Amino acid sequence: MDSTINILDHNVINQIAAGEVIQRPASVVKELLENSIDALAKNIQINIENSGKTLIQVIDDGKGMNKKDAELSFQKHTTSKIKTTEDIQKISSMGFRGEALASISSIAEVELKTKTEKEEVGTYILIDNSKIKKNQPIGIKKGTSISVKNIFFNIPARKKFLKSDQLEMRKILEVFYQIAISHHNICFKLTHNNSNLYQLPSDNLKQRVIKLFGKKYNEKILPIEENTSIVNIKGFIGNPLDAKKTRGEQFLFVNNRFVKSPYLNHAIKSAMDNLINENKHPSYFIFLNTDPSLIDVNVHPNKTEIKFEDEKSIYQILQSTCKKSIGIYNITPSLDFSIEDSFEVPLHIQKSIPKEPKLSFNKDYNPFNLKKFDSKEDSIKLFKKDERNFVETVLNIDLNYAVCKLINNNSINIFDKKKCIQRIIYEETILKLSNGTQCKQFLIKPICVELNDIDIEVFNDNQKIIESLGYVIEKIEKNNIYISGVPNQIKRIESIQEDIESFIEEFKLGNNNLQEDLIKIIAKKFVKNLTLNNTSFNISETSGLKSIVNKLLNCKNPFIGIDEKPCFINLEPKNIFK
Ligand SMILES: Nc1ncnc2c1ncn2[C@@H]1O[C@H](COP(=O)(O)OP(=O)(O)OP(=O)(O)O)[C@@H](O)[C@H]1O
Numbered sequence: 287m288d289s290t291i292n293i294l295d296h297n298v299i300n301q302i303a304a305g306e307v308i309q310r311p312a313s314v315v316k317e318l319l320e321n322s323i324d325a326l327a328k329n330i331q332i333n334i335e336n337s338g339k340t341l342i343q344v345i346d347d348g349k350g351m352n353k354k355d356a357e358l359s360f361q362k363h364t365t366s367k368i369k370t371t372e373d374i375q376k377i378s379s380m381g382f383r384g385e386a387l388a389s390i391s392s393i394a395e396v397e398l399k400t401k402t403e404k405e406e407v408g409t410y411i412l413i414d415n416s417k418i419k420k421n422q423p424i425g426i427k428k429g430t431s432i433s434v435k436n437i438f439f440n441i442p443a444r445k446k447f448l449k450s451d452q453l454e455m456r457k458i459l460e461v462f463y464q465i466a467i468s469h470h471n472i473c474f475k476l477t478h479n480n481s482n483l484y485q486l487p488s489d490n491l492k493q494r495v496i497k498l499f500g501k502k503y504n505e506k507i508l509p510i511e512e513n514t515s516i517v518n519i520k521g522f523i524g525n526p527l528d529a530k531k532t533r534g535e536q537f538l539f540v541n542n543r544f545v546k547s548p549y550l551n552h553a554i555k556s557a558m559d560n561l562i563n564e565n566k567h568p569s570y571f572i573f574l575n576t577d578p579s580l581i582d583v584n585v586h587p588n589k590t591e592i593k594f595e596d597e598k599s600i601y602q603i604l605q606s607t608c609k610k611s612i613g614i615y616n617i618t619p620s621l622d623f624s625i626e627d628s629f630e631v632p633l634h635i636q637k638s639i640p641k642e643p644k645l646s647f648n649k650d651y652n653p654f655n656l657k658k659f660d661s662k663e664d665s666i667k668l669f670k671k672d673e674r675n676f677v678e679t680v681l682n683i684d685l686n687y688a689v690c691k692l693i694n695n696n697s698i699n700i701f702d703k704k705k706c707i708q709r710i711i712y713e714e715t716i717l718k719l720s721n722g723t724q725c726k727q728f729l730i731k732p733i734c735v736e737l738n739d740i741d742i743e744v745f746n747d748n749q750k751i752i753e754s755l756g757y758v759i760e761k762i763e764k765n766n767i768y769i770s771g772v773p774n775q776i777k778r779i780e781s782i783q784e785d786i787e788s789f790i791e792e793f794k795l796g797n798n799n800l801q802e803d804l805i806k807i808i809a810k811k812f813v814k815n816l817t818l819n820n821t822s823f824n825i826s827e828t829s830g831l832k833s834i835v836n837k838l839l840n841c842k843n844p845f846i847g848i849d850e851k852p853c854f855i856n857l858e859p860k861n862i863f864k
């Protein structure tokens with residue numbers, strides 16, 4: 287009987303396995319750099335061409351390989367780093383699976399040149415589709431050079447899934463930052479298409495951070511240190527008051543390995559509790575050192591996920607270490623009196639988990655039972671002068687609330703004046719931004735927004751969208767964007783840096799409805815920063831209150847405030863006295 291099950295060819299097995307280890311050029315960079323580090327290199331050069339799509343070359347001055355090891359290194363499950371099961375319990379090297387080079391050579395053309403201290407001549411090996419095509423002696427210095435060319439040349443489906451050059455290069459830079467920070471004593475040089483991106487001498491951690499992210503980090507980071515029986519903590523946390531909207535500079539290393547841990551990230555952020563806004567992200571460069579037998583790095587093939595035996599204690603120690611540093615350096619927020627009378631939701635409310643409104647209300651309530659309130663046509667009416675009068679009587683209750691009765695309707699409506707105004711201005715702003723009728727305000731002097739290398743790439747990719755919102759970009763010089771005009775709705779010029787950062791976060795999320803979402807962000811920001819005096823509404827006189835209700839009832843979504851809570855509630859006497 288014919289069998290339908292095939293035993294896969296060695297090459298196919300390798301290619302499937304490679305998918306786990308190598309997802310994109312950045313994964314190759316990570317694996318090659320980790321190998322150079324394990325080989326105790328002091329100098330590492332990385333040459334990239336076309337964002338790694340055509341060439342990734344890593345040259346190191348580490349211990350190199352002899353001829354036999356060089357040949358073996360490309361075979362699956364060959365490693366010099368562990369031997370027995372016990373070794374897995376106490377891994378101190380970056381690599382240990384013996385998989386990276388085998389995976390890489392199954393999805394790209396690889397050229398290896400290597401020599402040890404002892405050998406007179408080195409070894410040159412050329413590999414194509416996992417097969418050695420050339421193997422000959424070569425005269426080189428001690429160390430290893432590996433060139434990986436035309437990644438995924440033999441797997442068109444994977445090649446097709448590579449993203450834009452900018453995005454792939456950004457991913458490479460992310461890996462480069464992770465390794466350059468954790469190994470600040472190693473000299474790195476990074477070139478892209480023959481131009482020099484970074485040349486980093488051996489440095490201490492702080493200097494390395496400054497060389498990568500700019501001089502401003504000199505004042506922006508606070509040292510942290512704690513030694514306990516389960517973990518030693520060292521590094522820097524960014525001043526919480528400088529926290530950014532972008533998630534960029536968050537680096538956590540466990541035994542010098544970069545890890546992603548939402549749990550520990552939470553520990554760091556919660557240490558800054560009252561000093562940091564919910565939607566901002568602190569920067570940090572933190573090293574946890576612990577007994578290798580207390581962690582499991584084998585949870586994910588990329589080794590960026592890690593499992594601690596006693597995660598709860600690590601959480602608490604990390605949190606209190608960060609708190610201590612913030613205490614020592616006496617970071618307290620300065621009060622911004624300019625927003626005292628603003629619509630900004632107080633910090634303590636923003637932080638609390640939103641509760642269901644206690645009063646039940648009908649979201650679709652329409653005082654006249656007319657369908658038209660949610661129609662687009664009607665929302666446009668909002669901006670026409672011949673506004674329809676819906677209000678029969680209106681009465682002020684206090685500074686915040688008023689009641690009204692509508693024409694031809696026997697129920698009473700209570701409304702939150704500020705929230706209603708916010709809703710009106712929010713929708714008005716969205717409309718103006720969407721149809722391009724928003725006015726720009728030109729600044730007397732351009733404002734400089736400074737972004738890191740990754741964020742500037744994201745900005746460049748999306749510059750047109752930002753400009754279409756009303757931002758005027760005068761020039762971009764390296765990591766500085768000079769903005770000479772902003773949408774008229776932006777009132778706080780000081781927040782431009784923050785605004786641009788929050789857009790970049792949205793771009794990174796790769797949202798499909800980007801333009802629409804950005805417009806909502808700008809509109810919300812504008813409304814939040816408004817003070818009552820900046821609006822044309824008069825909330826103490828009957829005519830002003832009537833105008834609020836009339837405008838509100840012309841909104842697309844009239845009964846919900848921009849905080850998603852009701853702003854206009856209807857009470858039917860017959861239902862109340864039931
Ligand atoms: N740059 C280098 N210098 C010296 N030896 C190297 C270098 N790169 C690789 N090797 C040798 O080749 C072996 C195989 O490398 P490979 O990256 O495939 O596996 P690994 O590093 O042991 O484990 P992992 O798959 O987790 O990375 C290594 O164990 C090491 O002995």
Ligand SMILES: [Mg+2]
Binds near residue numbers: 320321381382386387
């Ligand atoms: Mg390796």
